[in-house]
Every structure is written in structure tokens, then in C-alpha cells.
């Protein structure tokens with residue numbers, strides 16, 4: 001039995017679909033089971049509740065061999081993920097697959113990668129067999145600008161000419177599913193990136209080619225980005241966390257690629273054009 005914490009999320013739902021398609025038993029956690037009706041119909045056992053509820057987590061982990069640990073970012077993430085890790089070890093879980101991030105390192109300063117690195121260290125210390133998957137920038141972040149691209153053929157980010165190895169979260173989920181399908185003899189860390197480093201002018205060119213219209217990327221100032229976050233995101237924690245994360249990305253935190261993602265998937269990764277083609281109605285009038 002494989003337990004997926006964020007089963008309704010981008011990575012968790014893709015991993016669940018892969019595992020169910022391959023005949024594996026899956027259970028998953030959400031705060032709202034109505035969001036997981038399609039996954040329940042495919043055979044997933046859906047548990048409704050909060051990731052910080054330790055009685056629920058203890059009960060859920062009974063009989064689980066592998067945990068896919070993927071959680072939305074927030075002030076609760078460190079404590080909640082450490083709780084899952086600790087109870088997984090106590091329940092005899094044989095393999096924990098953690099969705100981390102490529103910026104997770106001892107030198108990270110932004111809260112999100114700092115938390116990922118602390119959870120990684122905690123899992124190592126308690127002696128669970130682990131696979132840490134550290135993805136680069138998700139293509140799904142482009143959906144935040146879909147409306148701007150649709151209405152005014154442009155989008156803005158405070159990333160200057162920094163590059164990322166942008167990757168589809170669906171591919172990351174499928175990779176997580178593949179990794180969760182077996183119990184490895186040794187722990188490992190895999191960095192999941194697209195095959196090509198691209199700055200956002202290059203991303204805009206690929207979007208333009210796919211949509212058949214000129215889309216422009218504006219290099220936004222960090223202050224303007226911060227003000228936009230403060231206007232649109234209700235949680236002050238998220239405003240600061242995202243703002244600091246984008247400063248690290250602007251300074252080149254995501255400027256490296258590996259072949260890990262394609263090696264694990266055994267097929268070409270989704271590229272920017274393929275991603276935009278899949279979501280075309282969101283980008284054109």
C-alpha cells in the first residue's frame with residue numbers, strides 16, 4: 001500500500017494516476033474528499049483530514065509500505081512533514097519518497113527550500129530509506145500568467161535573465177509514481193529538471209511559437225513583484241516566502257540540469273510548447 005499525502009495536488013494526483021494504472025494500492029489524504037472523486041473512481045482510498053492530525057496519520061500509516069510525502073507550502077509544512085516521517089518510521093514504512101525542491105541545500109536562505117532541506121535532514125537522521133526528488137521550476141507556474149497572456153500578450157516576473165530547467169509537474173508526479181512503485185536497497189537524491197536551461201525571454205518565444213502570437217516577457221522589479229504578491233495573496237507568510245524564493249531563483253538557484261527526470265521516465269519530457277498546447281484555451285481568446 002502506497003500512501004500519498006497531497007493526493008489532490010499537481011504532483012500527488014499525477015503520481016496516484018500512474019500507480020493506480022499500474023495496479024498498485026493507493027491511499028491518499030485531502031482536507032476535502034470532494035476534490036478526489038475522480039481518483040476514488042480509479043480505485044484510490046481517499047482519507048479526509050488534516051496532515052497535522054497525528055491520530056489520523058498514525059491510523060492511516062497502518063499497513064503502508066511506501067509514503068509519497070508532498071505538501072503545499074506554508075508555516076505548517078516543517079512540522080507536518082516531520083510528523084509524517086516520524087510516524088512512518090514508527091509504523092515500519094520501508095520507503096519514503098519526498099518531494100523537495102532543487103534549491104534545497106545547506107546554503108538556502110528562503111523559507112521554502114530551508115524547510116525542504118530540514119525535512120530531508122530529519123528523514124536521514126531517523127534512518128528511513130528515502131528518495132528525495134528535487135524538482136526545478138514547475139511549468140504549471142505559467143498558468144498564473146495565462147490570463148495576462150490571453151488578454152495582453154505579455155507576462156511579468158522578477159527573474160531578469162536568470163534561467164531555469166523548467167519541468168512539467170505531471171512528469172514529476174509520474175516520476176514519483178515510478179519511484180514509489182519499488183523499494184530501493186539504498187537511499188538517493190534525484191534532481192528533476194527539463195533538458196534545457198531557458199530564461200523567460202526564451203520561454204516567451206516558445207509560448208509565442210505555440211500560440212501563433214507574439215508574447216513578451218517583462219523583467220519586473222522585485223519591489224513591484226512584492227507589491228503584487230501583497231495585493232493578491234492573503235497570507236503574509238506566503239508573500240514573504242514566495243518573494244524570497246524568487247530572489248534566490250533570480251540569483252541563479254535553478255540554473256542547472258540533469259538527465260535524472262528523462263532517465264527515470266524513459267520517454268521525452270513534456271516541453272514548454274507541449275505544455276502550452278495542452279492548456280491552449282487558457283492562453284488565447
Ligand SMILES: NC(=O)c1ccc[n+]([C@@H]2O[C@H](COP(=O)([O-])OP(=O)(O)OC[C@H]3O[C@@H](n4cnc5c(N)ncnc54)[C@H](OP(=O)(O)O)[C@@H]3O)[C@@H](O)[C@H]2O)c1
Nearest residue numbers: 006007008009010011030031050051071072101135137138
Ligand atoms: N511550484 C514549483 O515550481 C515547485 C518546484 C519544486 C518543488 N515544489 C514543491 O512541490 C510541493 C507542492 O506540490 P504540488 O504543486 O503538487 O502541490 P499543490 O498542487 O499545491 O497541492 C498541495 C497538496 O497538499 C495538500 N495539503 C495542503 N495542506 C494540507 C493540510 N493541512 N492537510 C492535508 N493536506 C494538505 C492539498 O490537499 P487539499 O487541498 O486537497 O486538502 C494538496 O493535495 C511543495 O512542497 C513545493 O515546495 C514546487
